[in-house]
Amino acid sequence: MFPPESGLTALRNFAALRGQLRVSFGPACNIGCWFCHNEGDVPPRTTREDRTQQPRRRALCAEHYLAVIGGLTKAGLRRVYFTGGEPLLSKLARPVLEGVGVFAAPDVSFSLITNGILVPRNLAWLRDTAIGKVKVSLHYLSDESFQEIAKTRLPVSAVLAGIDAARDAFERVELNTLLQRQSEHEILSILVYALERRLPIQFIELVDTDFNAAGQSAAVSADGLMAHLRTLTGQERVEVIGVGQGRRVFTVDGIEVEVIHRQLGRHHVGQCGACPVRPQCVEGFWALRLDHSGGLQPCLLREDLRLDVTPLLAADDPSATVAAATARHLASFTEGTL
Template sequence: MLDDAPVALRDSFRRFNDGGGKFRLAVINACNLDCAFCHNEAMANPRRGGVRRDVLGVDDLVAIASAWARLGGAQINLTGGEPLALPELVPLIEAIDKRATRIALNSNVLLAERLLRRPRVAAIDVILASLHTLDDATWRDQLGGRRARDATDAIVALARHGYRVDLNYSLGPANRDHFDDVLDFALAHDLHLKAIALVRSSTAPGFYGGDWVDPAWLAARLDARGAACEGSRDSFGGRRTTYRIGRCKIEVKNIAAGRLHTDFCRGCLHQAQCGEGIYGLRTGVDGLLKPCLLRRDRHRPIEPRGDLERQLLDAVHAMVGDWSSARFVGGAPG
């Protein structure tokens, strides 16, 4: 339990939680799409020639998620790969001792039938559905899918089935001109929408497929659509600005307006390329705790039979560090 931990670890965990830091648990390293910009939670990507090494099983993942919930973690993002491709996904979710923790399912929703053919899974608090474009050519060329309607139909069906579905739109050179289409879909179905810039997960030249696109220009588009700005705040993962059009909330996350650097970032060789800052603690089937996508030298094995709560607390504390030296850094990443 968090109250039993040393004060410094408790403080770091609470700051991480309150500041919007995320815990992302990759339950599978396989996907039915091949998005050009996929960071795959820093796992070796088998769709790009990487060797898939699954170290942890379902019981291990349940234990890790339950440990995060016991600590009072605000949210667990179940990711992949594509989590709906995991046959045991629903039993895994229902086995988590979630307490007051929200469970968010990050999904491309193309396998939605696996949820639709059964009663709504009460433990899933929100489905974060990826919807980066409604253009079929971009869908095929950039995402490796068949057509955008496969996703939009699934999103509507999941919402009708009783799930809360929010949309995730990742902004890059290939879909910059498609934001209004995605927004129109969100408005038509009263869905919340989050827009973020592409997050670099490797130092490879040309990762973005062109110049990095600053989400700042979305403010003008939203203003033109009559959106009311409800405010901004600096947070883990970048500055978040919230807008509202009718019942639809739109959140724009912009790391160029401020991404968090802490003690963890000191001496990092990738600061100029950093597209996320301190944001999410990742782990999953590859058995590694990953406080950063780019700093692979700081990835460490997680021991599922050890003290999971202490391992998670230590990892978060390393990310947060001495808060008096933390700062928000602006500017576009390279």
């Protein structure tokens, strides 16, 4: 049984502010980007360089994922993103992505975040899922920058081929690009690449967190990019509604170019009001993150807020049980009792 409407208030407030559910199938990845935070787990590159640092053990199967996703979408969440590592590297990707179709609704969206490399070989089954948007990370446009950033021997053409494949199969394909020294010389070329293919793109300034502290010298300001965008268009707006970082949105020939700009700040939902670390916060509560070991975490910076849902999945109605527990958890956070 779901709790009464009043018991779901905190969860539904989060959903109304465009909060999202990010579902990680696990830490495995076919590349190793230096800035990856792996949704709060040990990043793939860290494990490659130091085998003593291992991510959490897997606790969820496909049925578990579907129970949690079903419960939270029924309870009000409307935006679900599938992440990794690289989600298409997981054997759970296909049964889960095919299975979420039963939760599809006009106001519920399912998005895949990928590096694009494995899209072509999975396209035959991907095109028949409920995935409505594919978001491809494109932080590079040459073999040299790709290999430096992602610690790989693959050519960047493997990523570009994945983007082309996604464009052929999905109505909406978007790109996201982290602004960094290693590919600063390619930023405008990446912009041209996106505009020529009429792909919405998001440029992101590096946010200072514990996960990327060693790479802060690689951070690049978005000021130069925004100055260039203003020579291309007069259509610019600022979005600070909902949750997450504020952003500037430029419309160039009908294509949206978003810039996640640190100077606009982060926007927190009511749940953050009593948080003891809010004055120092650079993350904010903008996503509930479900990881492969059964943790549901509202903030990467506070491990103490991580809810273990694995015991709840043995209930007679696991979907409703998880949704009710999540709602109680967020209500406690709102009230400052966690």
